[in-house]
Every structure is written in C-alpha cells, then in structure tokens.
C-alpha cells in the first residue's frame with residue numbers, strides 16, 4: 568500500500584535538491600535546508616522522517632543537523648541511473664497506471680489516451696508527443712547503452728552472413744551489427760514499417776554503413792523477407808501475446824535459410840515466479856499492460872523454448888548477463904536465446 572508514498576517522498580527529496588544540499592553542506596538543519604531549497608522547514612523535516620527511518624540520511628538529535636548516511640555511499644553514476652529510472656516512474660508510470668484497470672479491460676493503453684489524447688502504443692506516442700518522449704526517452708537510452716554491448720557479445724554471426732533485424736526501428740541494431748560483427752560480405756537489413764525507411768537510411772549514411780545496410784518495409788505479422796542466415800528479434804517479443812509470438816516465430820522460420828539462426832533478446836520471468844530476488848513480476852505486467860501496449864507480457868525461458876520448438880527451431884543457447892555485471896538497482900533481467908532452423 569505504501570509503495571507510491573515512499574517512492575514520491577524519496578524522489579521529492581532529490582527533486583527539491585535536499586540530497587544535493589546535504590552533499591554540499593553536511594549538518595544542515597531543517598531550517599538551513601528549507602532556505603537552501605526554497606521550501607518551508609517544517610515540510611522538509613516531514614519528508615526527511617522517511618529517509619532517516621530508512622538510514623538514507625542521519626539526524627543528529629542534539630544539533631538538529633542532517634547528514635547523508637547510506638545515500639552518501641552511492642556512486643554518482645549509480646545514482647544518476649537510478650534517478651533516470653525514477654523520473655520515468657514518476658512522469659510515465661505513476662500517471663498512466665491510474666488507468667491500468669481500464670487498459671486491461673479494453674486491451675489498449677488508456678493512460679495515453681486520457682493524458683495525451685493519443686490512441687496507440689507508447690512507441691507510437693513517443694514518435695509524436697513530446698511529453699511522452701521526454702518521459703520514456705532517457706530510460707530507453709540508458710537501457711540501450713547497458714544492454715547492447717552485452718547483447719552483441721552473446722551470439723555469433725557467421726562471416727559473410729545476411730542478417731535481418733526484425734522490427735529494427737531506426738536502424739541502430741543494424742548499425743551495431745556491422746560495427747561488432749563485421750566481416751567481408753556481411754549484409755544487414757532493418758525490417759520495419761515502411762514509414763521508418765527514411766530515418767533508417769539517414770542513420771546508415773551518418774554512421775558510414777550505407778554500403779552494408781539496407782531497409783525492407785512490411786508487416787512482420789504477415790511475413791518476413793527470405794534469404795537470411797540470421798534474424799534478430801530484440802526488445803519486442805514481450806509486447807505480444809502467445810498467438811502473435813508464435814506467428815512471429817513461424818514467419819521467421821519460414822523466411823530463414825536452412826540451418827539459419829534466430830536470436831531473441833527479451834526480459835524473462837524466473838522459472839519460479841515466487842523468486843523473491845527477481846523483480847520482473849513487480850514491474851512488467853503493470854508496465855506493459857498499463858503503459859506500453861495494453862497487451863503482451865514476459866514469459867519464462869522454458870515457455871519461449873517450447874514456443875520456438877513448436878515453430879520448428881532447436882534452442883542452442885540461453886545466455887544471461889554475468890551477475891558481476893548487473894548493478895544492484897537493476898530491475899530488468901534479460902536473456903539472449905539462440906535457436907537454429909533444423910534441416
């Protein structure tokens with residue numbers, strides 16, 4: 568019950584500049600902090616009760632002075648990553664989730680319609696509505712930066728292969744494929760809605776990969792173009808329900824060359840959903856249904872394995888990040904599943 572109040576109380580201490588003020592001048596009292604951040608000392612004192620309770624901030628009862636306690640131990644880069652996520656939680660999630668029930672009833676993201684008058688997914692809204700882009704964009708960027716280097720280390724692309732980045736958006740995946748998997752004869756195609764072509768080609772040109780990269784427009788639910796050795800399905804299978812994921816896998820199977828490989832990057836639930844150290848169930852159902860697409864959701868690795876096998880693939884590897892590379896604040900747990908088209 569107290570999740571939202573705890574969240575906003577803490578985040579407000581950052582937004583007001585209370586934490587920053589204590590970093591600069593340890594020992595400030597509520598009166599000093601009030602003057603520093605432009606708020607009534609009584610209100611500052613109220614907010615700080617929770618931070619003292621949690622041991623984030625310490626209060627010297629004798630002087631009334633506050634100092635950073637455990638918050639002072641958090642490295643700046645870690646703190647910035649967490650604050651980016653919290654900013655998205657506030658501006659994106661808290662508001663849209665007011666309509667979660669309606670989103671589930673209707674299968675559409677009602678929050679986007681109520682808040683911005685937009686009908687469609689968060690990805691479509693982000694392309695058109697500045698406020699939506701501002702709410703989610705920084706998170707997308709920090710996630711991309713932390714995921715892509717690991718993702719491209721997690722599978723092999725044979726020399727001279729033809730690669731299709733399915734629903735590849737603005738072409739970043741194709742560009743990174745060229746940069747990290749380069750070999751003589753490598754060709755990479757971004758497949759997306761035809762409307763994405765111009766932006767994609769501009770990005771290929773700007774990154775100097777226009778020779779190796781191309782764009783193909785179409786609807787992945789209808790069919791995928793043939794003649795490819797590797798297909799990348801990253802950051803989107805969790806946006807679909809079972810029948811649609813099966814359609815995507817079958818379309819990929821039909822279009823791949825014999826022996827071709829499908830590479831799926833997706834967040835997954837733990838095999839035991841009760842795993843207390845895993846946060847996927849705390850975050851994703853509400854996020855995907857209430858904020859992003861109004862349908863779909865994560866699955867377990869075993870479920871994806873079964874669906875891939877049903878679609879004619881044999882799973883060859885499942886890779887997760889090395890635990891040593893996962894920061895303590897990480898909520899999202901992704902895997903890379905590689906599977907081969909038999910025969």
Ligand SMILES: C[S@@+](CC[C@H](N)C(=O)[O-])C[C@H]1O[C@@H](n2cnc3c(N)ncnc32)[C@H](O)[C@@H]1O
Nearest residue numbers: 734735736740759760785786787788801802803
């Ligand atoms: C979540 S983004 C995909 C992210 C991208 N794969 C990545 O790794 O960052 C969704 C993209 O899928 C495209 N898309 C959605 N439905 C599609 C469909 N049925 N066929 C082709 N592209 C589609 C959208 O245009 C958008 O660029």
